[in-house]
Amino acid sequence: MITMPPPDQAVLARRAEIVAALRRIVPGEGVIDSDNERRAFECDGLTAYRQLPMVVVLPETTAQVSEVLRYCLANKVKVVPRGAGTSLSGGALPLEDGVLLGLAKFNRILDIDVENRCAVVQPGVTNLGITHAVQGHGLYYAPDPSSQIACTIGGNVAENSGGVHCLKYGLTTNNVIGLEMVLMDGDVVRLGGKHFDSPGYDLLGVMVGSEGMLGVVTEVTVRILPKPPGARALMIGFATIEGAGDCVAAVIAAGIIPGGMEMMDRLAVEAAEAFVHAGYPLDADALLIVELDGCEAEVNHLVAAVEAIAGKHGASSCRASRSEEERLLFWAGRKAAFPAVGRISPDYYCMDGTIPRRRIGDVLLRMKQMEARYGLRVGNVFHAGDGNLHPLILYDANKPGELQKAESFGADILRLCVEVGGVLTGEHGVGVEKRDLMDTMFNECDLEQQQRLKCAFDPESLLNPGKVFPQLCRCAELGRVHVHAGKLRFPELPRF
Amino acid sequence: MTVLRPANAGEAEDMIGWAMAEKQPLEIVAGGSKRALGRPMRTDHILDLSALRGIIDYEPAELVLTAKAATPMAEIEAQLAAHGQMLAFEPPDWRILFGSGDEPTLGGALACNLAGPRRPRAGSARDFFLGFAAVNGRGEAWKAGGKVVKNVTGYDMCKLQAGAFGTLSLLTEVTLKVMPKPETSCTVILSSLADEIAIPTLLGALNTPHEVSGAAHLPQAAARRSSVEAVASGLGAVTALRIEGPEPSVKDRVEAVEAMLGRGDRLDRTASERFWSEAASVVPLLDARGRIVWRLCPTPNQAPGVVHAIGGELHSAEAFYDWGGGLVWLTLEADEAGADGGAGIVRGALTRAGGHAMLVVAPDAVRAEVPVFEPKSAAIDSLERRIKQGFDPAGVLNPGRMWKV
Numbered sequence: 001m002i003t004m005p006p007p008d009q010a011v012l013a014r015r016a017e018i019v020a021a022l023r024r025i026v027p028g029e030g031v032i033d034s035d036n037e038r039r040a041f042e043c044d045g046l047t048a049y050r051q052l053p054m055v056v057v058l059p060e061t062t063a064q065v066s067e068v069l070r071y072c073l074a075n076k077v078k079v080v081p082r083g084a085g086t087s088l089s090g091g092a093l094p095l096e097d098g099v100l101l102g103l104a105k106f107n108r109i110l111d112i113d114v115e116n117r118c119a120v121v122q123p124g125v126t127n128l129g130i131t132h133a134v135q136g137h138g139l140y141y142a143p144d145p146s147s148q149i150a151c152t153i154g155g156n157v158a159e160n161s162g163g164v165h166c167l168k169y170g171l172t173t174n175n176v177i178g179l180e181m182v183l184m185d186g187d188v189v190r191l192g193g194k195h196f197d198s199p200g201y202d203l204l205g206v207m208v209g210s211e212g213m214l215g216v217v218t219e220v221t222v223r224i225l226p227k228p229p230g231a232r233a234l235m236i237g238f239a240t241i242e243g244a245g246d247c248v249a250a251v252i253a254a255g256i257i258p259g260g261m262e263m264m265d266r267l268a269v270e271a272a273e274a275f276v277h278a279g280y281p282l283d284a285d286a287l288l289i290v291e292l293d294g295c296e297a298e299v300n301h302l303v304a305a306v307e308a309i310a311g312k313h314g315a316s317s318c319r320a321s322r323s324e325e326e327r328l329l330f331w332a333g334r335k336a337a338f339p340a341v342g343r344i345s346p347d348y349y350c351m352d353g354t355i356p357r358r359r360i361g362d363v364l365l366r367m368k369q370m371e372a373r374y375g376l377r378v379g380n381v382f383h384a385g386d387g388n389l390h391p392l393i394l395y396d397a398n399k400p401g402e403l404q405k406a407e408s409f410g411a412d413i414l415r416l417c418v419e420v421g422g423v424l425t426g427e428h429g430v431g432v433e434k435r436d437l438m439d440t441m442f443n444e445c446d447l448e449q450q451q452r453l454k455c456a457f458d459p460e461s462l463l464n465p466g467k468v469f470p471q472l473c474r475c476a477e478l479g480r481v482h483v484h485a486g487k488l489r490f491p492e493l494p495r496f
Numbered sequence: 497m498t499v500l501r502p503a504n505a506g507e508a509e510d511m512i513g514w515a516m517a518e519k520q521p522l523e524i525v526a527g528g529s530k531r532a533l534g535r536p537m538r539t540d541h542i543l544d545l546s547a548l549r550g551i552i553d554y555e556p557a558e559l560v561l562t563a564k565a566a567t568p569m570a571e572i573e574a575q576l577a578a579h580g581q582m583l584a585f586e587p588p589d590w591r592i593l594f595g596s597g598d599e600p601t602l603g604g605a606l607a608c609n610l611a612g613p614r615r616p617r618a619g620s621a622r623d624f625f626l627g628f629a630a631v632n633g634r635g636e637a638w639k640a641g642g643k644v645v646k647n648v649t650g651y652d653m654c655k656l657q658a659g660a661f662g663t664l665s666l667l668t669e670v671t672l673k674v675m676p677k678p679e680t681s682c683t684v685i686l687s688s689l690a691d692e693i694a695i696p697t698l699l700g701a702l703n704t705p706h707e708v709s710g711a712a713h714l715p716q717a718a719a720r721r722s723s724v725e726a727v728a729s730g731l732g733a734v735t736a737l738r739i740e741g742p743e744p745s746v747k748d749r750v751e752a753v754e755a756m757l758g759r760g761d762r763l764d765r766t767a768s769e770r771f772w773s774e775a776a777s778v779v780p781l782l783d784a785r786g787r788i789v790w791r792l793c794p795t796p797n798q799a800p801g802v803v804h805a806i807g808g809e810l811h812s813a814e815a816f817y818d819w820g821g822g823l824v825w826l827t828l829e830a831d832e833a834g835a836d837g838g839a840g841i842v843r844g845a846l847t848r849a850g851g852h853a854m855l856v857v858a859p860d861a862v863r864a865e866v867p868v869f870e871p872k873s874a875a876i877d878s879l880e881r882r883i884k885q886g887f888d889p890a891g892v893l894n895p896g897r898m899w900k901v
Contacts, residue, residue: 205655
C-alpha cells in the first residue's frame with residue numbers, strides 16, 4: 001500500500017476554527033463536517049484507498065473558490081479538488097488534514113457557440129452532458145472515457161482523459177481550448193478561449209493532465225465536432241495474439257486511422273460473450289473490433305480495405321456490421337468487458353499501461369508467466385490502435401493478502417510496460433496508485449523539472465500533495481542555484 | 497561573438513553549465529530560419545545546434561518518430577513521405593517571409609509551436625509532441641513524455657516546451673506522433689464572396705461532417721498574387737475549402753460541399769497542394785517587403801469585423817484569412833503603422849473581439865519596444881516568470897526572446 005504524507009497536527013487541532021471560517025465563505029449546506037456526510041467523499045474509483053477528509057467544501061461560484069484557496073494558503077491548509085470522483089488512480093483521494101474541494105455544484109452549460117465550434121461549460125458538467133447539450137446541432141464532444149455518463153469535464157481536464165476514440169480524435173488535451181482557473185493564491189486567470197492557441201507559455205496545455213496539483217478549474221471551453229455521418233464495425237477473430245497485433249500494425253501502415261480499434265484476449269472475450277451474447281467467436285485467442293467512421297463511401301471503402309488486410313493476416317473469422325443495431329451489438333461486449341469480468345471474479349484490478357504496439361505479443365506472454373508466479377488470472381482489453389493496455393487482474397479481496405498480491409502483480413505489469421519502451425499510464429493518471437513507480441520512467445533530475453513547474457504554481461505544495469510524485473516537492477531547495485564544479489570546461493572562451 | 501557548436505547533447509549540457517556559471521546569455525539556434533521571429537536579442541554567444549541532427553527511430557506502424565532536435569524539416573518530411581506519412585500539423589515554411597536562406601528544423605517548429613492550414617482539424621505542433629530530451633538553463637539534462645502515442649504519466653511537459661521559444665530548456669531529442677498522408681485531396685473554390693459572407697460560409701462548412709481540412713479566404717488582392725491560375729485568374733476574392741482522404745470519399749464529400757455551397761472551381765491534388773503551401777508560407781499571398789506583418793488569432797467568427805476595424809483606421813492594411821477565420825495575416829505600410837507598428841489599433845480591435853496578435857515582421861527597433869507577443873494579465877505574467885526562473889534562473893537561454901528582460 002502507498003502511504004500518504006503524515007497529517008499536520010497543528011491543522012487538525014484547528015479543525016473547528018477552519019470549518020467555521022469556510023462556512024463564512026460558503027454558507028448553508030456547502031460545508032460538510034459530519035462523519036456521515038463526509039463518508040460519501042472518502043474515496044474515488046480506486047476504492048482500495050479510503051480516507052475521511054477533514055472537511056468537505058462545495059462552493060458554487062468562482063469567487064468562493066478563490067476565497068477558499070486564499071484562506072487555505074494563508075492558513076497552510078491542504079486542498080484536494082474533486083469532480084465526480086471516478087478517478088481510477090486515486091487522484092481525488094482525500095487527506096486527513098485537508099479540505100476536499102468538490103466542484104459538483106458547477107454544473108451549468110454556459111454557452112453553446114455553434115459557429116465557433118465550441119461550448120463553454122462549468123467543470124461539474126458530465127462528459128456526456130456536453131454531447132447531450134450540443135447533439136441537436138449535429139455536434140458532439142469527442143473524448144469518451146468509459147465513465148462518461150458520470151465523470152465530469154473538470155475531472156477529465158485534471159486527468160487528460162482518453163477513451164475508445166482518441167487515436168483519431170485526440171485526448172482531452174487536444175479538445176480543450178480554454179479554461180478559467182483559480183491559482184492557490186486565489187488569483188483567477190483565464191487561459192485560451194474561443195480562439196486558436198495562446199501567447200506565451202502553453203499553460204492551458206500544462207493544466208490538462210496536471211491531476212489537480214496546479215490550480216482549480218472553474219470553467220472549461222471545449223471544442224465540439226460534427227458527428228460523423230456513419231460508422232461500421234468489424235469483428236475479427238485471430239488464432240493468436242500476434243496475428244491480431246500484426247493486423248493492427250498493417251491497418252495503420254496502410255494509412256487507415258480507425259475511429260476505434262480494440263483488442264480483447266480469450267478470457268475477456270469469453271467473459272463478455274457469456275454476459276451480453278454479442279456473437280463473439282469463442283475459438284479465437286484474440287478478437288479485434290475495428291470501427292470505421294465517416295461518409296458512406298469512405299466507410300465502405302475502408303471496411304473493404306480492412307477486410308482484405310485481416311484476410312492476409314490469417315483472421316479466423318471476420319464480420320462487418322450491416323446495420324446500426326449490429327454495430328452496437330459488436331461493441332456491447334467490449335463496452336461491458338469490465339462488468340463481465342466482474343461476474344467471473346469477486347474483484348478485479350484494472351491497470352492502464354501503454355506499450356509500443358509491436359511488443360503486444362511478448363508483453364501478453366510475459367503476463368501469462370506472471371499469472372503462474374502470482375497465482376492470479378488476468379484478462380486483457382486493449383486500445384490496440386494506440387497501444388494502451390487494460391489488464392484486469394482477477395482477485396478476491398476477502399482472501400487475506402490477495403489485494404496486496406494483485407497490487408504487486410499490477411506494479412510488475414507496469415514495470416514491464418516501461419521496460420519494453422512504454423509508459424506507466426495511458427489515460428488513468430498516476431495519482432496515488434502509480435506514484436511510487438514514477439522512478440521506473442524518470443530519474444531524479446527528470447522529476448525535479450516537473451516539480452519546478454509545480455513550485456511555480458503552488459510554492460507551498462498545498463494543492464493535492466501526496467499524489468504523482470514519490471517525494472513531496474522541496475520548492476526552496478529546487479530554487480537554489482548550484483554551480484557544479486567541473487562545469488567550467490571551456491578555457492578558450494572569454495571570461496567577463 | 498562566439499559560436500558554440502556542441503557535437504552531442506552532453507556537450508550542450510556542459511556549455512549551458514558554463515553559461516550559467518559565467519552568466520553568459522546564449523541565443524539558441526538550430527537551423528536559424530526563424531531567428532527573426534520574436535523579440536530581437538543581443539547575446540555575445542550563439543549555441544548552434546546544427547550538429548544535433550538525424551532521425552534516431554522511425555516506426556511507421558507505431559506512428560512515432562524520434563529525431564535529434566536540429567534535424568532539417570526536409571529530411572523528416574522526405575522520410576515520412578517515403579512511408580506515406582506526414583506531420584499532420586503541416587509546419588509552414590516562413591523562409592521567404594523572414595528573408596532567410598537557412599534550414600527549418602523539427603526542433604524549431606516545436607519550439608515555435610507552428611501549425612499550417614490543417615490547424616482547425618488536426619491541431620498544432622504541440623498536439624503531436626510526445627516526448628523529448630532537453631537541457632535546462634541550469635545545465636541539467638532531463639527528459640519527459642514518452643515514445644508512445646498515448647501517455648499521461650506526470651505533467652505534460654511537452655506542452656510547456658512547445659511554443660516556449662527556447663527560453664526554458666534546449667531540446668536535444670524529440671519524439672512526435674506522425675499520421676498517414678491522405679490518399680488524395682481536392683480544393684473547392686468559391687468566387688467573389690465578401691469577407692462577411694465568406695467567413696460564416698467557411699465556419700458553416702467546418703461544422704458539417706464533410707471533414708473540411710483547409711478553410712481559407714483571400715480578398716481580391718491576395719488572390720491575384722497566387723501562383724495557382726484558377727485562384728489568380730478570377731476578378732474577385734477566393735474562398736477555398738480543402739477535402740482530403742481516400743479517393744471515393746473525397747469525390748462524395750466534394751460533391752456534398754458543392755451541393756451545399758454552389759458549384760465553384762476545383763483544384764486538383766497538385767494545384768491544391770501548391771495553394772495550401774502558399775497559404776501556409778504567407779508570401780506570396782501578401783507582399784511583406786518593407787511592410788509590417790501581424791499574425792492575428794481572433795475568435796473565428798469575429799475575424800471580418802477585426803480586419804475591417806483595423807482597415808478603417810489604417811488604410812494600407814491588407815489581409816487574408818485561414819483556419820476559417822481563426823487566423824488572419826495582416827500587413828501594414830510601415831510609415832502609416834507608426835512607431836508602435838500599429839499595435840494599438842490591431843490589439844484594440846482584438847480586445848473587443850477576443851483573441852491575440854503577434855508582431856511577426858517589423859524593424860528590430862519596433863520589435864524591441866512593442867510587445868511582440870500579446871501582453872498578458874499580471875497574474876499570468878508573474879506565473880510565467882516564476883516558471884522561467886525555475887528552469888533558467890540565470891537567464892541564459894534566449895533572454896528577451898519572449899519579453900523584455
